Amino acid sequence: MDNKKIKAGIVGGAGYTGGEMLRILLNHPNVDIAFVNSTSNAGNLIADVHTDLIGDTDLKFTGDLPQDIDVLFLCVGHGDAKKFLIANPIADHIKIIDLSQDFRLSANASFSTPNSELKVKDFIYGLPELNREAIQSANNIANPGCFATCIQLALLPLASKGLINNEVHINATTGSTGAGQSLSNTSHFSWRNNNLSIYKAFEHQHLNEIGESLVQLDPDFNKTLNFIPQRGDFTRGILAAMYLESELTLAEAKSIYENYYEGHPFTHVSQKNIDLKQIVNTNKALIHLEKHGNKLFIISIIDNLLKGASGQAVQNMNLMFGLEETAGLKLKATYF
Amino acid sequence: MDNKKIKAGIVGGAGYTGGEMLRILLNHPNVDIAFVNSTSNAGNLIADVHTDLIGDTDLKFTGDLPQDIDVLFLCVGHGDAKKFLIANPIADHIKIIDLSQDFRLSANASFSTPNSELKVKDFIYGLPELNREAIQSANNIANPGCFATCIQLALLPLASKGLINNEVHINATTGSTGAGQSLSNTSHFSWRNNNLSIYKAFEHQHLNEIGESLVQLDPDFNKTLNFIPQRGDFTRGILAAMYLESELTLAEAKSIYENYYEGHPFTHVSQKNIDLKQIVNTNKALIHLEKHGNKLFIISIIDNLLKGASGQAVQNMNLMFGLEETAGLKLKATYF
Amino acid sequence: MDNKKIKAGIVGGAGYTGGEMLRILLNHPNVDIAFVNSTSNAGNLIADVHTDLIGDTDLKFTGDLPQDIDVLFLCVGHGDAKKFLIANPIADHIKIIDLSQDFRLSANASFSTPNSELKVKDFIYGLPELNREAIQSANNIANPGCFATCIQLALLPLASKGLINNEVHINATTGSTGAGQSLSNTSHFSWRNNNLSIYKAFEHQHLNEIGESLVQLDPDFNKTLNFIPQRGDFTRGILAAMYLESELTLAEAKSIYENYYEGHPFTHVSQKNIDLKQIVNTNKALIHLEKHGNKLFIISIIDNLLKGASGQAVQNMNLMFGLEETAGLKLKATYF
Amino acid sequence: MDNKKIKAGIVGGAGYTGGEMLRILLNHPNVDIAFVNSTSNAGNLIADVHTDLIGDTDLKFTGDLPQDIDVLFLCVGHGDAKKFLIANPIADHIKIIDLSQDFRLSANASFSTPNSELKVKDFIYGLPELNREAIQSANNIANPGCFATCIQLALLPLASKGLINNEVHINATTGSTGAGQSLSNTSHFSWRNNNLSIYKAFEHQHLNEIGESLVQLDPDFNKTLNFIPQRGDFTRGILAAMYLESELTLAEAKSIYENYYEGHPFTHVSQKNIDLKQIVNTNKALIHLEKHGNKLFIISIIDNLLKGASGQAVQNMNLMFGLEETAGLKLKATYF
Incomplete structure (x- = not known):
């Protein structure tokens, strides 16, 4: 291995976000994959599980957790990251990037193993467009x-100006990979193909993260976010459409968004209407703004596995290690 | 032909709604198809255009318009129904069911050919759950x-009780057949497959019809309907999700909806959450209600080509001719 | 119940073929559904499992097996039909239609419970286009x-003339419902959507049934059937493409096929090329013939759940009870 | 521009293969895009046509054809490449990579404009696994x-050993992008979604190219290639399944294929069965071998727009300019 490269370990490498991590890191110019840990697949070839990687790697999954690494990606299920850290003390020189929800909320962001001498680990919420310096x-x-x-x-650009002064009405549709590789009735092809459905209306757990970020930018923020999540019959991507009453003109709104995202390499304001496939298989986010009467209408699209998971994790790693923010993340869009 | 059967003519029979009309009427126990008019396909076998009908009919499209019929279905484009009636006077004994938007709004519902001696034709808005007696x-x-x-x-049950007292937030996704058989960039398979997009946000022309119906039931209704239409990557069906602030309990709301739809054979309130494919290839509508805080949340699903077009047209015909409302419309769901 | 109607029982009613049976029989003019047996769902509303049937039936699944019926449909898994008949002696006045593979091959077509006094049950292979009189x-x-x-x-028309004199090369692609409702990796939406794959090449178990039928029509038949089955990324339907060397002209071949299928209401020879959706959600089969050099090329399409399962079962019931062969089976195609 | 970089021009940049060329070349470490010519879109922003490229490039399409470039990619329709070269003499220092079929066959591979003083241009068939040195x-x-x-x-490994001694039976299914962005009935979403169909059976024009390559490797090759092309309901990828009688054992066959592709970075023999999505959005080809009785069965998968078009064009460019063969082509698979 090149000593100048970042040594990365992956835990939970057999799942969807673990696979995406591998797809990115195998081509990342500044990273060596030190190991890919998987309890269920220890000893198996990675390319036997992530079968698109045939010819790209001869690595095998391991059950071990060597600590001579620089960064550890936790690609395990919600709740399992915390359990993992309790069961497996991680040395302080290793930066942890956790893809689960376990440490996202401020109440959970400081972690110490019970009765342990280990120092407390503090987690920063890794949204570069919100927290780049802290990251x-x-x-x-x-x-x-x-x-x-x-x-x-x-919503961040509005919150940064204290301009979310009315409740927000959000409808967002996600691809099936958001539910991971676990088999379930709502991920059964015969059911989901050509289907559309709604779940957790008004109650999706992500509302908490969103609310905390808006308060971070606007301590007075206290409006309701009404959120209707939909299951789409596609595999990748999220399209979120939302609106609120606003006194901003369209030109003012665009100016606020363009200024906010200036210097952020992955998030762009599109002058034209957008459609989901513009960002599939990339780390980009596109935002489109319209004004209709007194309603400011905002469409936002990302790839749930990239900007919504593993791509953003690598973006965070790049920032933490002083690399170019886009290193390894100039991904060819699928588009079709 | 059986003299007791209704003689039906179809204009615009080569399009999607014309094809659905044929699929229904060929199996309708009380209808004989007298002719299927198509300018572009006159002389061609119907089964050469609607190729699923091989073995079901030997009929050909005609360019003629014989008037010894009982009912005429106009399956032409928006704007073309009016033009057709100007160019082709239809005898008064023939009942007309027009699937275009030309006569839906009250301002357009009375039609007379310019400088003509023909009696005025009055159109009733054919939503049986609103206007069954008038139909x-x-x-x-x-x-x-x-x-x-x-x-x-x-929304009708709420309006019938004067209970739409706040603005309504609607997001609805339609299948591709809603755009008909005309080739276009947004109906190109390579673009639309696995894609999702928004069009005509807040400005869809159907808002006018909806508003008129709500005022019909509640003359004081004057709230905003915020409507975000989406293009889905499936062929059939519409799923609409909407909510409004309401003081009703869930039990009260369910009671209002169940009472309103009692006796309506195609529209049902589902106690459980619903998904689009439950109604595909049927004339049914399913409605599901939830209450979240002060928001009453309503999901509604139909097949856009059936309850949203040709199926409802046949339902109207059944009512106009005193048949069982469900005659010819007990359709096997595709479900998968 | 109407005493003149056929009383039907269904075993395994919670699965895909059981659901299709219900979708057909609920609208069948000559059938009353006496009971729907399901071990796993006894006591549950049918419409809670087959959720498209909301508003169509208030029936519940039962764990009982009343024997005052005329016909029993076995919609259970392969191997389970035989087990069921061993565990549950069925009275001789009840006709059994088994959708599993347990009794298809001549070696298995005669069934007697071990050490039982019950008469032997003989099973006829229920392909009406082959065995209508026997059925x-x-x-x-x-x-x-x-x-x-x-x-x-x-292939039957060729075999009936002793004209399969060379090996046959078959490639056929099936929809996901062919694999039923069991969750599996190859039926996971994220995997199957936009995917294509091959399984059981040259070794599919259906080759045995096919071979027996060809020998029935042509005792000298002894050619190889090379069969490559594919998993398609759609839910319903099978398209099979096959060819063999043949001295027949195209006109001769068409004549043989048209004569063979004359009088068979569901199977048609199409002069034009065909595509899968022409028969989806119907009980039809379409066949198209081409001649290329010395190769006779044949395309055949059916809906795997209808003509390939539950629709054909009802067609068999119609024949067994002297009904019109198409009774209850004039189904509206989905087409889109 | 970096003088050390290859200057590339693209003609026909608004189409599907032109777009893929841009998606690759914008991230290629050794290439500068000098211009993107498009008659229909001259003056428009590239990102307004290939809307996934928002944020990646500010380039506009041009109607000009500057000749200070090193390589010119022709991404125009079949027949149009020849017309283009007649209308637009290209200087001899510019290497041309033509993606159309105009110069593929040996009879067409030498091109001279009529009555011109220009030197003749000779075209090499750009399949690196066949012609790497010549390329x-x-x-x-x-x-x-x-x-x-x-x-x-x-098939190449077999031909290289003179082992295609019997006719070959090929069935291959292509994604919709193979038909480009032209609107057509068979690319209409409402028709193609969930559909499957066959076209040009036994007569696809690619049979000629294939035959020439096999003869190049085995001058005695004279067997029939029976080819059934299918239109799949997905956007990207081709899965080809084929077999022939062969005396090779499976181990012998694998050995021949593995030896043949040793050193070819994009083409791999998979020990396990393969499925289409393993290679989507990559330049890879995967091949899987099975032996059934006397039949050698071969499955082959590529992305039709990459290894089947623009990716292979860049691979050829890399070879022509002495770059690493994989430069710019280590693409993240979509996989889902």
């Missing part, structure tokens, strides 16, 4: 949720 | 729009 | 497999 | 067809 100096990152990323990117 | 005695029907049907069925 | 007088039916039906319909 | 020294490349690439990669 650059962070030791540990709580990587945001996919819906949460898509919706926050549509 | 039964109507001479001519303006068949509702697909989005309009889906959204109205979700 | 009309049969007591019990082994309903053909879906691939087997699609491929046989493409 | 490295070529001036002009005829880039292979998509079906042709997929099928050849499955």
Whole structure:
């Protein structure tokens, strides 16, 4: 291995976000993959599980957890990241980027193993468009949720100006990969193909993350976010559409958004209407603004597995290690 | 032909709604198809255009318009129904069911050819769940729009009690057949497959029909309907999700909806959450209600080509001719 | 119940073929559904499992097996039909239509419970285009497999003339419902959507049924059937494409096929090329013939759940009870 | 521009293969895009047509054809490449890579404008797994067809040993992008979604390219290639399944294929069965071998727009300019 490269370990490498991490890191110019831990697949070839990687890697999954690494990505289920850290003390020199929801909320962002001598680990909420400076100096990152990323990117510029003065009406549709690789009735092809459905209306757990970020930018923010999540019959991507009453003109709104995202390499304001496939298989977010009467209308799109998960995790790693923010993340869009 | 059967003519029989009309009427126990008029396909076998009908009919399209019929279905484009009636005077004994939007709004519902001696034709808005009695005695029907049907069925019970006292927030996604068989960039498979997009936000023309119906039931209704239409990557069906602030309990709301739809054979309140494919290829509408805080949340689903077009047209015909409302419309769901 | 109607029982009513049976029989003019047996769902509303049936039936699944019925449909898994008949002796006055593969092959078509006094039950292979007369007088039916039906319909006319004199090359693609409602990796939406794959190449179990039918029509038949089955990324339907060397002209071949299928109401020869959706949600089979050099090329399409399963089962019931062969089976195609 | 970089021009940049060329070349470490010519879009922003490229480039399409470039990619329709070269003489220092079929066959591979003083341009068939050395020294490349690439990669190793001694039976299914962005009935979403169909059975024009390559490797090759092309209901990718009688054992066959592709970075033999999405959005080809009785069965998969078009064009460019063969082509698979 090149000593100058970042040594990365992945825990939970057999799942969807673990696979995306591998797809990115195998081509990342500044990273060596030190190990890919998977309890269920230890000893198996990675390319036997992530079968698109045939010819790209001869690595095998391991059950071990060597600590001579620089960064550890936790790609395990919600609740399992915390359990993992309790069961497996991680040395302080290792930066942790956790893709689960376990450390996202401020109440959970400080972690110490019970009765342990280990120092407390503090987690920074890893949304670069909100916390870039804090991420650059962070030791540990709580990587945001996919819906949460898509919706926050549509609202942060307003919150930064204290301009969310009315409740927000949000409808967002996610691809099936958001539910991971676990088999379930709502991920059964015969059911989901050509279907559309709604779940957790008004009650999706990502509302908490979103609310905390808006308060961070606007301590007076106290409006209701009405959120209707939909299951789409596609595999990748989230399209969120939302509106609120606003006195801003369209030109004023665009100016606020363009200024806010200036210098952020992945998030762009599109002058034209947008459609989901513009960002599939990329780390980009696109935002489109319209004004209709007194309603400011905002559409936001991301790939739930990239900007909504593993891509953003790598973006955070790049920031933490002083790399170019886009390193390894100039991904060819699928588009079709 | 059986003299006791209704003789039906179809104009615009080569399009999507014309094809659905044929699929229904060929199996309708009380109808003989007298002719299927198509300018572009005159002389061609119907089964050469609607190729699923091989073995079901030897009929050909005709360019003629014989008037020894009982009912005429106009399955032409928006604007073309009016032009057709100007160019082709239809005898008064023929009941007209028009699937275009030309006569839906009250301002357009009375039609007379310019400088003509023909009697005026009056059109009744053909939503049986709103106007069943008027339809039964109507001479001519303006068949509702697909989005309009889906959204109205979700709101009529409230309007009937004067209970839409706050603005309504609506997001609805339609299948590609809603755009008909005309080739376009947004109906190109390579673009639309796995894609999602928004069009005509806050400005869809169906808002006018919906508003008129709500005022019909509640003359004081004057709230804003915020409507975000989406293009889905499936072929059939509309799922509309909407909410408004309401003081009703869930039990009260369910009671109002169940009472309103009692006796309406196609529209049902589902106690459980619903998904689009429950109604695909049927004339049914399903409605599901939830209460979240002070928001009453309503999901409504229909097949855009059936309850949203040709199925509802046949339902109207059944009512106009005193048949069982469900005659010819007990359709096997596709479900998968 | 109407005493003149056929009383039908369904075993395994919670699965895909059981659901299709219900969708057909609820609208069948000559059938009353006496009971729907389901071990796993006894006591539950049918419409809570087959949720498209809301408003169509208030029936519940039962764990009982009343024997005052005329016909029993076995909609259970392969191997389970035989087990069921061993565990549950069925009175001789009840005709059995089994949708599993348990009794299809001649070696398995005669069934007697071990050490039982029950008379032997003989099963007729229920492909009406092959065995219509035998079906009309049969007591019990082994309903053909879906691939087997699609491929046989493409080959029977040739076999009936002793004209399959060379090996046959078959590629057929099936929809996901062919694999039923069991969750599996190859039916996971995120995997199957936009995917295509091959399984059981040259070794699919349906080859045995097909071979027996061809020998029935042509005792000298002994050519190889090379069969490549594919998993398609759609839910319903099978398209089979096959060819063999043949001295027949195209006109001769068409004549043989048209004569063979004359009088068979569901199977048609299309002069034009065909595509899968022409038959989806119908009980039809379409066949198209081409001649290229010395190769006779045949395309055949069916809906795997209808002509390939439950629709054909009802067709068999119609024949067994002297009804119109198409009773209850004039189904509206989905087409889109 | 970096003088050390290859200056590339693209003609026909508004189409699907032109877009893919841009998606690759914008991230290629050794290439500067000098211009993107499009007659229909001259003056428009590239990101307004290829809308996934928002934020990636500010380039506009041009109607000009500057000749201070090193390589010119022709991404125009079949027949139009030849017309373009007649109308627009290209200087001899510019290497041409043509993605159309105009110069693929040996009879067409030498081009001179009528009555012109220009030197003749000779085109090498640009399949690196067949012609790598010739490509490295070529001036002009005829880039292979998509079906042709997929099928050849499955057969070349056998031909190289003179082992295609019997006719070959091929069935291959292509995604919709193979038909480009032209609107057509068979690319209409409402028709194609969930559909499957066959076209040009036994007569696809790519058979000629394939035949020539097989003869190049085995001058005695004279067997029939039976090819059934299918239109799939997905956007990207080709899966080709084929078999022939062969005396090879499976181990012998694998050995031949593995030896043949040793050193070819994009083409791999998979020990396990393969499915289409393993290669979508990559330049890879995967091949899987099975032996059933006396039949050698071969599955081959590629992305029709990458290894089947623009990716292979860049691979050829890399070879022509002495770059690493994989430069700019280590693409993240979509996989889902």
